[in-house]
Amino acid sequence: MSVREQYLSRYAGRTEFVMGDEAAALGAVFSGCSFFGGYPITPASEIAEVMARELPKVGGFYVQFEDEIASISGIIGAAWSGARSMTATSGPGFSLMQEAVGYAVMTETPCVVVDVQRSGPSTGQATKPAQGDIMQARWGTHGDHEIIAVCPWSVQECFDLVRDSFALSEKYRTPVIVLMDGAVGHIREPLTFPHYTDADIATRPRAKEGDLVFGGTKVPPMAQIGDRLNVHITGSTHKPNGMRDVSTKEVHEELVLRLNDKITSAREELTRLDVRQMDGARVAVVSLGATARPALGAVEKARDAGHPAGFIRLVNIWPFPGPAITELLADVDLVLVPEMNLGQLSRELERFTRCPVHCLSKIGGVVHTVEEIHTALMEQIS
Amino acid sequence: MSVREQYLSRYAGRTEFVMGDEAAALGAVFSGCSFFGGYPITPASEIAEVMARELPKVGGFYVQFEDEIASISGIIGAAWSGARSMTATSGPGFSLMQEAVGYAVMTETPCVVVDVQRSGPSTGQATKPAQGDIMQARWGTHGDHEIIAVCPWSVQECFDLVRDSFALSEKYRTPVIVLMDGAVGHIREPLTFPHYTDADIATRPRAKEGDLVFGGTKVPPMAQIGDRLNVHITGSTHKPNGMRDVSTKEVHEELVLRLNDKITSAREELTRLDVRQMDGARVAVVSLGATARPALGAVEKARDAGHPAGFIRLVNIWPFPGPAITELLADVDLVLVPEMNLGQLSRELERFTRCPVHCLSKIGGVVHTVEEIHTALMEQIS
Amino acid sequence: MRHFQVHVDPELCDGCAVCIFFCKPAVFRLSPELSRRGVFPAVPEEPEACTGCTLCELGCPQLAIAVNEGGSEGGAS
Amino acid sequence: MRHFQVHVDPELCDGCAVCIFFCKPAVFRLSPELSRRGVFPAVPEEPEACTGCTLCELGCPQLAIAVNEGGSEGGAS
Amino acid sequence: MRATLTDNIPAPGQNPLRRYVRPGILPTIFCTGCGGGTVLNCFCKAVDELGYDPHEMVMVTGIGCSSWIPSPYFLADTLHTTHGRAIAFATGVRVMSPKMKVVVIAGDGDISGIGGNHLIHAARRNVDLTVLMVNNSIYGMTGGQVAPTTPPGVRTTTTPHGNVETQFDVASLVSAAGASYVARWTTWHVLDLVRSFKEALEHTGFSFVEVIGQCTTSYGKAVGKRNAADFLADYKDRSVRLSKAKKMSEEELEDKIVVGRLKKREAPEFCQRLYQQVEQVSSAALAEEGK
Amino acid sequence: MRATLTDNIPAPGQNPLRRYVRPGILPTIFCTGCGGGTVLNCFCKAVDELGYDPHEMVMVTGIGCSSWIPSPYFLADTLHTTHGRAIAFATGVRVMSPKMKVVVIAGDGDISGIGGNHLIHAARRNVDLTVLMVNNSIYGMTGGQVAPTTPPGVRTTTTPHGNVETQFDVASLVSAAGASYVARWTTWHVLDLVRSFKEALEHTGFSFVEVIGQCTTSYGKAVGKRNAADFLADYKDRSVRLSKAKKMSEEELEDKIVVGRLKKREAPEFCQRLYQQVEQVSSAALAEEGK
Amino acid sequence: MMSGNGEKTVRFAGFGGQGIVKSGEIFGAAAIRDGKRALQNQAYGSSARGGLCTSDVTVSDGQIYDIEPDRFDILMILSQDSCDAFLHDVKPGGILIVEEDLVQLPEDFQGTVHAIPATRIATQDLGRRIVTNMVVLGFLGAISGLVHRKSLEQTIVENVPPGTDILNLEAFAEGWKRGAG
Amino acid sequence: MMSGNGEKTVRFAGFGGQGIVKSGEIFGAAAIRDGKRALQNQAYGSSARGGLCTSDVTVSDGQIYDIEPDRFDILMILSQDSCDAFLHDVKPGGILIVEEDLVQLPEDFQGTVHAIPATRIATQDLGRRIVTNMVVLGFLGAISGLVHRKSLEQTIVENVPPGTDILNLEAFAEGWKRGAG
């Protein structure tokens, strides 16, 4: 048994009362993360702190960089040296990381970026939660690109989705954003540790001599530094063999279309919805992250009273699970979208349903209560 | 006559054969820009170069900073010292500037940020034009915010829209993005200089003793450094008097809603569409920037042959002139959107029309030809 | 010998004891009474020992101290 | 005295004249003939003067030069 | 928010320097015994002794506890910026506000961590800024993570097994980058701080004062110091004045804090040169028009 | 893209160092006489003399002409990153690739301009990287804008009226930041370059070589130099070896280029300490489990 | 609402440095140990400094939907500021606990109040101000009966720095005694 | 297309350093001086370095819609690479001009070609390689008749560094002579 496995076996099956941030970090340790690039920021600092404490125990490396740009740069470098690597930040840091996120997309570097969203814009309410970076996660870097992003709603899911994010990032060779919100990141709940072994560590398709590392197939196999393949990695437009060609329209087209296509064509596979009470529902409450907790409470309460309310939670936000949602909402009269921003989820949702989308926006750093959502729901139902 | 006016009078009425970048820079000089923070990047470097050459002639200051983050930080500082200030960059630099763009929004700092879009993502095709940062301009920074952005289509308009951007930034106390594309930035065309005097310089509402500088009215008057008003400027959530309050939901709500509202409520006023041949049009070609040039050629050609084609060009892209476009498209059967990206304009457009939106996407750094758009147009018409 | 008044503003003092560290002649001590702010504030117990060096005044993180020359001897605020 | 062969690869040379600057015994000159690449390439006109210092070989920005000891004297490539 | 100095007169028995503090805002929200308050105090004193009008000063800060020293406390125009960028903002302010004293106060993490690039470039340009870096050896505000100034071995929240990095000597770095005034003191050296702040404010060019100060909460936890006195005693103990330090060996200086004015020289200042050039170019342009 | 050294043998009459160059890729696209090619050449020579296997090397670069020196030319794993961030990427690579030589080659603007913060922090940590900064005093690739390394007075495209800034002495800065090997040479000093590259590669810790090299196009235009020879003559003229420079006054050194090995000392290296700590912590954890 | 699950909401409110967050964490973990569900949440202004600080715990037998409850079954008020801010957030019939030296209730306040000089006990009786929160926890435990004493004690031992468990348990016991007494 | 406006497209193609962009710029500005409309555009790989480089000018009496024309009425080919890339982009009946020392046309190439050893003329006859593009401009001016000689000459004077106008005009004249001859 490796050091890692011995460490894991100690936790397996145990339940602890921990923060969402902590769970995200432990999820990374369990999933074979071997390099974490950190820079402190509320409300994500605890992720770095737990990584710094736990990672060395399983032989992994925590490096605190001089700023967020360096952190994400460092994890991309580490990924090319074979690491499953991660960084975690919040809005201001996530803004700074945008150039490098684009670089990771363009170079097809698997890595996980956690954004524990706080109330913005700018420094805003640094210690208060929000869900205001949904669109930024999709569009924050320049140029056309697609991204994978997931949104946990509980401490347990912080753990689980970080694991899944590593798997997705390796499978699709792309950065994956874990869009937590400050609320989920900072609550404590019971976390039950799974039974993992080294075999559960996500592995990447690996290039052999003669393989194309940047084209040829939808997700090409990855060459690592030290593989003696003279891999050439660049954020400039490049040919399937990795060599720069910044002048040929077709080369750029092929590359960028493939990068987008590998994500969008996997939309169905990437779609993860938590659907409850949708049978016969006339009003659907659609939400994600922390907000989905009181949303579910409100729906249950309405159902208990015999009202036709339904619940859809987006576990993944990008690529947007539009087609699946369209189908789910086919027979619904109205959609209620509680969210901790000015309508980012509902805006995207509107593109995929014909029925009216009512956004129950709440900003200022406070999570909706069951009561609030229930009241809005009952208003809509009646 | 001031140094500036004497300088201006020399050019007034003259026509010169210059680049779009150069025109944007001269537009700034003419509009009273007094501080430019630069950092070189293709295809925006020429803006910095012309500013460095011309600004001192009218008593203004060019400072080349150590990076783009410093450039935009510097111009925000300069703005609070009374400058009309500007910076110019392209995708990678624009990504780096996102944190500070949010700061400018939150602190209601008038300033102009030019993004001469090149082919991304990442370093991409550094010398090739694109229109891939449209959504980034809207969503690039974290947290809920609104932005003003304009898109010139000719050398002359590079000049004119920079002037307008200064006026808008002062009027609404907000950063304004000039979303050029590398094509418009790097073509040379005749530019005719207007007759300006110092009276044409946009001025900002100025706070007097006792005025609230960060609230009270939709666009509060601005206090400047040195005004003896102890102005307190912060990107944290603040009260109308500028003092930080990061815990009170209502303070955040009031601030952020006002910041958004001051832009969205001016949507109509900010709407600038270039509408041609729309009478009786069945197919509308909607476009912006360089692409609108061949688009107009294609529409004219179709009209010459008697086909019911129409032309709409978005001079401003954000806040999106949705309602006006909805109206214009009311009787149209189909919309054709040529754009140099994977469908960013068409995506937004879909939200405002019921008729099918057909995106004629072109990436790889090459501008559409009249022929291409005409062919697509004729396919749709028949 | 010069005389000094030593004032501590109890609204500001948070009992950090920096003044005690700075004061050679040991003018201050912390009050054993918890203030409403939840601290044990400094009190200038032996103001007459004060040499007027102003170190406490400058060092106090809350600008809670004022040392003035002359005036009445019982300088406690 | 040692002999050296001096080769210039005309496919690579872009006539920058760095080799000329480095070469004390003035082995090189630029050809008066425009090459297809549009340059006037260096030619080792007096290879027999070469001392084998290798400065040209190391300094050439195009790695166009090879200096080898021995062999035939007419070292032009 | 206007409060002039004339209507902000402290009551009798209150510290007279409170006239430099925004009214009604004390006590500060710093933790008990935090060195930040001492820096505020000494800074007010320096301004007072220089007789400056705070309305001709502008305070530029970053993000962190130390950035709160001037903002909201010091009663002047205040630009509270983003994390690490204060010096870049301040450069724009300085160029466009030739009559204002531009002062940057922020923490070690802010200025020498994320903001290191702006620091060295402003120093290189010798921009006329007064930069006070409060070095508490830690990221204080975020709860005690390792900073570039944390000594090796220290167990912070992100170096729970001990810091493997070497700490910066920021003053030397800034000096090598081109700053023309550089000093280092601790919060134990209150009189020296006042003098040094005055020198820095009066100096034309990039002046940098590193103030080693206690973070009683976050750094205290990391190094087992329980209150301000623990820190002050340590500073007192370990400080060596420059003149004396010069005579000591590297080993003797190990773990010592060398305090004093480390550098002061006249050097061409950025804004002056810029103003001069603009003046020349614009008059030349004017003359050109005249032809 | 695989090409092993064994199947990349230059033809007779070709420079034997071409085995270190990606096949079929020469001539470089550098402008005629650009110093970048000379750096490539000397670097290949150093690798050759050390007998390194390039497959155990990884080249990390930024954005700029000088970043093209290894990428695409040098035949090894190559990570061509974003502008200014090469050293940060390289740190991640270095930690996770303990058996590889990690080499960063990039320009002055990239490394000391936008990338300055990563430079000083990697130097502080003494990360085992070999950083070759090609200093051509200009932003070359973008067409000749002023760089932090451009001397005062020079008229670049963004200082058409003359540069009002002071240039960096990057080698001194990096030294103050904590680098353990620092050298400076010019493209005129080809033999010294080879030796210095070898020393830097062999040194454990942060090693930094500043190579002053000609940008014939952009910087040539700025300073009126028309070709490589103009630059080389100037370098030859102005260079002073460290040993000699030590005996010269500040005035005498004005405008001189001090070349030589400026610093070399043994100092704890970051990765070694990190590996050691992780080793200790993980064995302790293992022992803990055993209980 | 949801009271069918026996759901109880508890708020600890005071200023930074009083160990507010830790109290909630221990209380929640102890509830888990009792086999209940629990969710803990906190709020503070700036990360490290003084100022208003709250730590809320919801304990329930069923699923917990509210992440940020706004009414409380049990409210512990440990500073004047938090008294001013939250006094009225206690549910009718709920339990109100105050730190008697630091909190002055409004004159017109109606309702039962449990008061304890926790800081004084910690500082003077036990000699370490830092254990104030343990005194509070003991007091709360005894009064509320929500969580077993054993569970609280075990959780405390797991959550305090090694070597300080005895002191902390002493403080807890003292608080419990006052609450039970 | 749009030929009703007498629209003509011209491409200068070669490598960086041949003054390609400047040629287009001068040609366009001269057309403006003639009272026409003009648009100039360029393309290159990396900003400062060698490699393929083009500069296109569209001259018209009406509005110009195409920013990046892809077929040319006049094509100037100044390097082998650009010959390989663009040779077939000349319109039927268009004018093809090549730098005869640097360009080897394919054996099977059909069509009229105007050849000039511009680099050689500049280097050997005029002693300054840098004026190669002026030789080309003169040659083009004479052959195409698109823009008045006077306009070109005036524009050249305005666009070259002070003190170099005579040399540049000489080069231009030499090119014109060869084109007219």
Ligand SMILES: Cc1ncc(C[n+]2csc(CCOP(=O)(O)OP(=O)(O)O)c2C)c(N)n1
């Ligand atoms: C871009 C960005 N990254 C991170 C943060 C989080 N943050 C706030 S304060 C701070 C550090 C403060 O440390 P320092 O500058 O040393 O000041 P101190 O609190 O110690 O006085 C950090 C990392 C932020 N606000 N913005």
Ligand SMILES: Cc1ncc(C[n+]2csc(CCOP(=O)(O)OP(=O)(O)O)c2C)c(N)n1
């Ligand atoms: C974030 C970002 N900003 C700006 C640029 C544009 N850019 C490309 S290369 C370069 C400068 C290169 O200068 P230097 O590093 O000195 O290298 P050189 O070309 O002189 O060798 C710049 C500013 C970029 N690619 N990315």
Ligand code: SF4
């Ligand atoms: S230094 Fe000031 S705040 Fe601290 S105990 Fe003394 S008077 Fe109180």
Ligand code: SF4
């Ligand atoms: S002025 Fe000096 S002597 Fe007097 S109380 Fe203060 S520290 Fe003590």
Ligand code: SF4
């Ligand atoms: S140095 Fe090399 S490229 Fe330059 S002229 Fe000599 S052989 Fe040719």
Ligand code: SF4
């Ligand atoms: S090796 Fe030396 S002597 Fe021989 S050709 Fe080269 S530079 Fe000249």
Ligand code: SF4
């Ligand atoms: S956390 Fe540290 S630096 Fe911040 S206020 Fe508290 S003691 Fe001061």
Ligand code: SF4
């Ligand atoms: S622009 Fe300068 S640095 Fe770049 S390749 Fe040309 S000569 Fe070299």
Ligand SMILES: [Mg+2]
């Ligand atoms: Mg600090």
Ligand SMILES: [Mg+2]
């Ligand atoms: Mg350079």
